[in-house]
Amino acid sequence: MVQRNDQVVIDHRFRGPERSGNGGYVCGVIAEWIDGPAAIRLLAPIPLDVPLRRELDGETVRLRDDAQIYGEGRPVDEPLLLDIPIPPSxxxxxxxxxxxxxxxxxxxxxxxxxxxxxxxxxxxxxxxxxxxxxxxxxxxxxxxxxxxxxxxxxxxxxxxxxxxxxxxxxxxxxxxxxLLAQLEGQxxxxxxxxxxxxxxxxxxxxxxxxxxxxxxxxxxxxxxxxxxxxxxxxxxxx
Incomplete structure (x- = not known):
């Protein structure tokens, strides 16, 4: 059951390819409704300058229109642990x-x-x-x-x-x-x-x-x- 929804427009400014949204930026739009570390999956190129629906269904946040789900994200139970290399000078x-x-x-x-x-x-x-x-x-x-x-x-x-x-x-x-398929971020x-x-x-x-x-x-x-x-x-x- 959808507990929350709003309308989102990915402006042409935030493009990656000429006709679709930058994947990381779109992940950030989805992650806004997730507390803490999140894993975001991108399922299709995200259209620009058209109204999309962002909705919260349980723990899952989706970005979609009536025809397609473009991306979805969920919280990650554990902190993101990475073995970070020596930082660049x-x-x-x-x-x-x-x-x-x-x-x-x-x-x-x-x-x-x-x-x-x-x-x-x-x-x-x-x-x-x-x-x-x-x-x-x-x-x-x-x-x-x-x-x-x-x-x-x-x-x-x-x-x-x-x-x-x-x-x-x-x-x-x-x-x-x-193409970016998934981004886990913290x-x-x-x-x-x-x-x-x-x-x-x-x-x-x-x-x-x-x-x-x-x-x-x-x-x-x-x-x-x-x-x-x-x-x-x-x-x-x-």
């Missing part, structure tokens, strides 16, 4: 930066999170390059004041978004063409706009078309403020 980030794809090479150059054709604050502009000597993707990110929500803190939706794309680039080269503390963060993604292994990776947002003391574990599904070969 500023030198590591600088060495990784040249390995991020250019606007001409990027497969989604207008992605809200990682698109090199977006400018701040319209996009997050998190450019996670692959480190030449370590199996990580790393970047710096300072959330803009335009990302503030209640009480002047960074809106949690944007943490979920920031945890998405770096986990894809963490899959390394040659990188599979893949926000550990609030962040004020203007606080500089390091972003680090790393691979967890692949099996067939399934690719797993993780991501952490780290503060100036290299303590995580948010982290995630992602499942990516690569496209079937023609």
């Amino acid at each position: 500023l030198d590591d980030v600088a060495r990784a930066a040249p390995h991020f794809p250019s606007a001409e090479e990027h497969i989604l150059p207008e992605c809200f999170v990682c698109g090199p054709k977006r400018d701040r604050p319209d996009g997050l502009c998190i450019y996670s390059g692959n480190h030449p000597d370590r199996p990580i993707a790393a970047a710096l990110w300072t959330p803009d004041a335009a990302l503030a929500g209640e009480r002047g803190l960074v809106d949690p939706r944007f943490f979920w978004a920031a945890l998405d794309c770096p986990s894809y680039f963490a899959l390394g080269e040659p990188r599979p063409m893949a 926000l550990l503390r609030p962040v004020c706009p203007g606080e500089p963060l390091k972003v680090m993604g790393w691979p967890l292994g692949s099996e067939g078309r399934k690719h797993r990776s993780a991501c952490a947002l780290l503060d100036a003391k290299d303590e995580p403020v948010a982290m995630s574990r992602a499942l990516w599904i690569s496209f079937k070969s023609a």
Whole structure:
């Protein structure tokens, strides 16, 4: 039985591909109605600029319309435990930066999170390059004041978004063409706009078309403020 519902519109600003929502951002919209760690499954490309229904049914939150369920999330019983690699130094980030794809090479150059054709604050502009000597993707990110929500803190939706794309680039080269299927996330503390963060993604292994990776947002003391574990599904070969 549905206990709660409202209407949600994923604005074109928050796109990943040109015609569908960025997966991490959409996960954040679903996770708003879940307390604590959450696991969000994305079931279909999320349409933009149309009314969708967000509903709470028991412990499950769904984003849907009358024809289709686009995503659903549930609370996770245990805290998300990740073996976080040694955090990147500023030198590591600088060495990784040249390995991020250019606007001409990027497969989604207008992605809200990682698109090199977006400018701040319209996009997050998190450019996670692959480190030449370590199996990580790393970047710096300072959330803009335009990302503030209640009480002047960074809106949690944007943490979920920031945890998405770096986990894809963490899959390394040659990188599979893949879609985000599931994102498990945990926000550990609030962040004020203007606080500089390091972003680090790393691979967890692949099996067939399934690719797993993780991501952490780290503060100036290299303590995580948010982290995630992602499942990516690569496209079937023609």
